[in-house]
Amino acid sequence: xxxxxxxxxxxxxxDDVDFRASVKSLLESQGYEVREADSAKQGLxxxxxxxxxxxxxxxxxxxxxxxxxxxxxxxxQEEYEKYRNIPIIMVSSIELSPDERFAMAxxxxxxxxxxxxxxxxxxxxxxxxxxxALKR
Numbered sequence: 042x043x044x045x046x047x048x049x050x051x052x053x054x055x056d057d058v059d060f061r062a063s064v065k066s067l068l069e070s071q072g073y074e075v076r077e078a079d080s081a082k083q084g085l086x087x088x089x090x091x092x093x094x095x096x097x098x099x100x101x102x103x104x105x106x107x108x109x110x111x112x113x114x115x116x117x118q119e120e121y122e123k124y125r126n127i128p129i130i131m132v133s134s135i136e137l138s139p140d141e142r143f144a145m146a147x148x149x150x151x152x153x154x155x156x157x158x159x160x161x162x163x164x165x166x167x168x169x170x171x172x173x174a175l176k177r
Contacts, residue, residue: 049175050074052091054084054111055099055132060160064097067164073171081107085114088124095174097167098154100133108132109139109152128174130156130167 051073055061058079065075076091078084080102088096096115100108112129115121131154135142138157156170 047094048072048074049095049171050076050091050093051095051097051171052076052078052084052087052093053097054078054081054087054102054108055097056080056102057099060099064162064167067168068171071168081111084111085121088115088121088127092124093127095171096127096129098129098131100131100135108154112154113152128155130154130158130170130174132158132160132162134160 049072051068053061053064053068053075055064055077056079061077061079065077068075076087076093078087084096084098087093098108098111100106102108104110108131112131115124115127115129131139136159139153156174158167158170
């Protein structure tokens with residue numbers, strides 16, 4: 042890496058410690074800097090402190106829809122306004138994307154992440170999405 046290249050910082054928000062550990066070791070081996078949070082609250086705190094370049098966000102944490110609440114906060118709440126452009130890759134064991142799961146929800150735009158991946162993660166697909174997210 043040249044001196045002017047900033048190491049991309051990824052914030053992983055997931056309550057599954059094994060998932061965070063495996064994603065962290067993979068991403069670090071690919072040259073990413075990784076920060077972790079194990080809850081929605083901690084994730085939002087880390088967002089403000091770390092200003093990551095991209096967020097990997099689990100859906101189900103304290104509740105079944107916790108990830109959507111975090112996504113909505115970052116994209117729509119005033120206090121997080123300056124982080125709005127940080128791409129969010131949502132990760133879930135739920136096969137249905139938010140568009141399918143909440144097709145009738147009027148707030149769908151507010152909870153729609155930039156990218157959606159299902160667990161178990163296809164690591165090469167995730168790395169490819171990270172690249173795409175960082176190029177935007």
